Amino acid sequence: MEFTFLALLLMVPVVYFMVTVSQIQGGSFAVVGAADQAAKVFVTQRDPVSARIAAERSVLVALKDHGHEFEKASITFECDRESCLAAGATVTVTVRLDVSLPLIPFGDVLQLHASRLSASASQVVGRYK
Numbered sequence: 001m002e003f004t005f006l007a008l009l010l011m012v013p014v015v016y017f018m019v020t021v022s023q024i025q026g027g028s029f030a031v032v033g034a035a036d037q038a039a040k041v042f043v044t045q046r047d048p049v050s051a052r053i054a055a056e057r058s059v060l061v062a063l064k065d066h067g068h069e070f071e072k073a074s075i076t077f078e079c080d081r082e083s084c085l086a087a088g089a090t091v092t093v094t095v096r097l098d099v100s101l102p103l104i105p106f107g108d109v110l111q112l113h114a115s116r117l118s119a120s121a122s123q124v125v126g127r128y129k
Contacts, residue, residue, distance in 0.1 A: 020114050035095040043125045059073065059075055088124065093120065
């Protein structure tokens with residue numbers, strides 16, 4: 001009886017910790033992949049509006065692939081030149097994601113986050129398109 005009680009008392013927090021760490025690890029994979037793909041997609045487009053739309057869609061797909069919601073992410077684009085799509089321009093995409101605590105019913109309302117992750121990726125616009 002004592003062993004069962006002690007095992008339950010010790011194992012529940014350990015399992016919750018492992019689930020939380022795996023959510024954070026999955027989120028870190030998601031933001032790195034999303035930033036990398038968004039930067040690659042951005043530099044292949046012809047105009048800035050379609051470049052932003054395509055990059056945001058690629059971030060959406062990358063986050064969904066890892067089980068995270070697009071609404072919890074934010075995307076920023078930075079260019080080293082006036083025209084982001086000019087040949088030789090460097091485009092940097094930063095993706096930020098709030099990873100919620102697992103199994104918390106009102107975690108979104110209470111703003112309970114396990115971690116805030118971010119990743120950046122840069123790509124140079126090619127000379128020839």
